[in-house]
Every structure is written in C-alpha cells, then in structure tokens.
Amino acid sequence: MREMIISELSQAWHEIARGFAHFLPRLIVMLILAMVGWVIAFVIKVALRSILRLVKFDKLSENAGASQLLTKAALPSATEVLSRFVFWVAWLGFILLGVSVLGILGLQEQVARFFLFLPRLFVALFILFVGLLAASFFSRAALLAAVNANVPSPRVLGLAVRSIIIVFVLSVVFEELGLAEQTMLVAFGIAFGALMLGLAIAFGFGGRDLARRYLEKKIVRGKKEENEDELSPL
C-alpha cells in the first residue's frame, strides 16, 4: 500500500515535471515576445511621434476640433495620444501572440479575432478623424457664409452643420467597428430624426419671434436700401 502511494505520487510528480518542462519553454518564448514587442512598440511610438510632428498632426487635429476635446478631457496632445495608442496596440499584439504560443485552448481563437479586428479599428479611427476634420471645415464654412450674408443666429447654423456631420460620422464608425449595429442604426435614426424635429420646432416656436424680426428686417431693409446707394469696394 505504502509503495503504491509512493509510486503514484512519484508518477504524478514526474508528470507535473514533464508538463512544466514542456510549458516552460513556451512561457519563456511568451516573455521574450512580450519584451521584444515592448522594444518594437516603443520604436514604433518614437518613429510615429516624429513623423506626426513633422507633418504637423497637432495642427490638423486642432483644425478638426479634436485637440479641444482632448484638452477638455485633460489628455495630452493628439500626437502623443495617437503614438501612445499605437504603442499599446502594438505591444498588446505581441503579448497576445505570446499567449497564443502557450497553446491554451480557447484563447487562440480570441487572439485571432483580436488581430482580425485591428484593421477595422484603424479604419474606424481614420474615419473618425477625417469626419471631425470635415465637420470642423463645413461648420466654419457655414458660419462664415451666414455671417457675411447677415443671416440671423449664424452660430446655430454652424453648430447644426457640425452636429449633423458628427452624428453621421459616429454611425459610420460604429458600423465599421461592428458594435451593436442594430442599436446604432436605430440610435442614429432617432438622433437624426430628433435633431431635425428639434430644428423644426425651434424654428417654428423658439425662433418665431426671430423669424418675424428677420422677415420684417428684410422687407423693411429691402425697401430702405432701394433708396440708398451701394458702395463698390473696388
């Protein structure tokens, strides 16, 4: 009986030792991958930061209105945020690669899904950035045109243009990420509809007096200006 227990224990110990001996190299490979990954991710971060500074990415980001958002959230500059983000994505990629080497069932599938998700994440970020840039450009264009045409409440017009574009861009971004597509579709429909309805109500009720004043002003001014000479700037 005693020999049997010792034999079983010895066999179990041998199996543990064999299993550990089998697992240890994989663990070491994983750790090496994580360390090498950190170095590569760091190099990528430094290189990307230099490139972004060279192409004045912070200025672009400022034009897009992204810098203001970052400042409000007490985050560093857009260049720093993007280079740090890329660093973490790259390092996480290497760590997950190492985890897949461990051969743990179930994890490998999740790792593969993560790598498949990466291109979509970058495309979504790109769409978001270009969308913010477009929203900023077109809202400013609307604001300037409204000011120079002497339209009442030009800032509201600019804000409306910005909001519509951002809502549209966010819906595209979420669709690209594949996050709650149905929910986002419904949410977009509701948000867009609410925005339009809100504008209509605002114009109909809230802006009633404004619209009256505007029309009065237009008509009265139109009559007045018929009797006034206009200046040619050139």
Added chain:
Amino acid sequence: MAEESFLTDDFLRQLMNVGEVDILVGLPTYNNAKTVGSIVHTIQNGILRGFPRERVVIINADGGSRDGTPEIVTSVSIDDMRPASNLYALRTLHSISTKYGSGPASGVAFRTILAAAELLRAKACVVLSPESANIEPEWLATLLRPVYRDSFDLVMPTYSRHKFEGLLITNLLYPMTRALYGTRIRETYSPEFGFSGRLGSQFLGQNVWTDGTDGDGAELRFTLAAITGKFRICQSFLGEKMHIERRAADLVPALRQTAGALFSALEPDFPVWSVVAGSEPAPTAGADKAVLLEPLRINRKRLREMFSSGVAELDSVFQSILSPGTLAQLQEIARLEDDRVQYSAELWTRTVYEFAASYQKSVISRDHIIQALAPLFRGRAFTFLMENRNASADEVETSIEGLCLEFERLKPYLLQLWKSRE
C-alpha cells in the same frame, strides 16, 4: 509658344491668320451684349485716332456668354464709323473672339489674352473692361502711348472717384502694396491697364496659373510682378470711374481677388518686400487722384451691425487668426455705440498684417481667412465713412496718406510675425 496648349485649335488658327501685330486690345467678357458693341466701336475709334499706322487686333476672351456677346464683338465693323468720323486705318485691324470656359473667370481670360499677345508678338497691349460705363476713345492712347512710344512696361490708370468708392483699394490694397513693395501705385488692381509684350511674356511663364489659386486676382499679381521684376511702371489719368452696376454685395469675391492675391504673393516675393523701406511715387501723367464729393446715401448702420455681429459670431475663427491683444481690442470696439466705434488706422493695420501672416501659416483654410476679413473690413469702412463724412477732398487724401504711413510704420511688425512663423 509656351502657352499655346490651353488655347483652342480654332483660336490658334485665327491667330495664325492674323500674323504679327503691333498692338493688342484685350476685352474679357461675360454676358455683356448690352454694352460690348459700343465698347468695340470706342476701341476702333481710339485705334483710328491714335494708332492708324499700326497693325492692331482685338482679342475677346469670353467666359461662355449666352447672350451673343462674342458674335457682337466680331460683327462690329470698322466701316460703321467711317462716314461719321472720317477716320481711316492704314494697316489691318482684326477682331477675334474665343470662349475659354463656361463661366466668368478673369484670371483665365487674362491668361488667354497674354498667350495671344505672345503668339502675335504684340509690342503693346491694353486690357479694357466691358463693366466700365464710360470708356472713351482717348483711353487707348492714354494707356498705350507710354508703352508704345516711351518704353514703359506697365501703365496703370488713375481715376477720379467718389471719396467713398473703392474703399478696399484706399484702405487695404494701396496702403499695403505701397508699404511692402515701396512703389506708390494708386490702382494696383484695375480692369483697365496697358502693358508691354515683354512684361506679358515674362508673367505668362510664372507659376501664378498653377499655384492652386486658378489665376484669381491675376491682374494684381501682374502689377506686383512688374514691381518685383523692376519693369518700368507709370500711371495715367483716365477720368471718372463709372461702373455699369454697383455691387456692394460682392465683397467676399472682391476680397478673394485682391487681399487673397496679395497675401498669396507675399511668400514668393518675400526676398523683395522684406528689404524695402519707405516708398517712392510712380511717374504719373495727369492727376494721380481726384476725389468727387457729391452727396451719397450709404447704409452706415448696416455696416456697423455686420461688423459687430461678425466680431461676436466669429470669435472662434478670429482666435486662430489674430493675436489675443488685437482680438480683445476688436471685441471692445465692436461693443460700443454707433458714434463711438473707432476702428483706428493702427488697429486696422495690425489686423491686416496678422491676417497676412495667418494666411501664410494656413492656420485654417486660406479661403476661410479671406472670408473672415469681410466683417472687419466693414468695420474699417464704417470708421472711414464716419471720419470723412464732411471731409473735403484734401482731408480725405490726408486720411488715406495717414493710413499708408501707418502701414509703412508697422511693417517691422509684419516681418516679426513672418519670422515667428518659422
């Protein structure tokens, strides 16, 4: 022959039929059927009176008129005026029309005229505007003779104007070009001017046409090219400037063609203007300015309102363009009552220089920068109108001269802004 590629085959064939000419008259048009016939008659009359022995061609660059303008230009015969005027041309006088596009584009029209002048080896050229209501036959001699007989390369006109007409010229273009380029040319942007074939060919080869501005404000860039290229420039008095239509609402397009073109030129011309100090008058035949004072009803209140609302609404845009100090001063005066609003010459000069520097830095879209200048210009125009409400011609001139000197005095500020961008 460098620029022949953008000209149509038909136009090139017509030019080849003409051969070489001594004088070229350029007439850019777009739906000017009502006036262009009499203008062509005036041109022919001017040629017969002043240049009967020269080979002359009239080049009509049309932007795709739908009212038969080109047909009128080519159908007006020189024989129509002979019984009345008893004038005869001893050499050829051709009229050619070409369509350069499907909408008005003064830069493209001017480029077409320059290319034709180069192909025909014209010695002297003149461009006239169908928008001017009072072109006289004498204008041709006035604009062409200094080029043809006295070897000048550019003849810019001077006009007699109402004291409140052309405020963009008197309050921005003239003071700024004078301060930066050192030559006192009153009308740096004019639809009428004369030039030599030599200057035309030199300008045709510049990258104004390919720098993304679509040749906007090419007429102003042409004047600046003549100054920086050290060509011989003079001014000639044409008389009263009368527009067929007064279009005050076109301020933003006018700013694009003038302030936009000037700001664009500053970067390539930096080596020239950065070393210029003071300014010299250009040789002038006749009056270099004449001011009309008859009463004019102007909606000053609207100018002030658009200035104040513009400053308030465009706060976020101005934060990108102007220095905090300038913006704070603007916000302060924009809040004042009508008669207390005082957009001083110094503040206006600082504003314009900061806009020019921001334009070079492209802090936001360049076109947006130009559009943002419009409400501020209205503020300056309001102040100018209020200051000179009861002013005599001399007092108006003193006011403009004071502004010019302010632009010259603050030129180091622009240089400082320019250096800080690097």
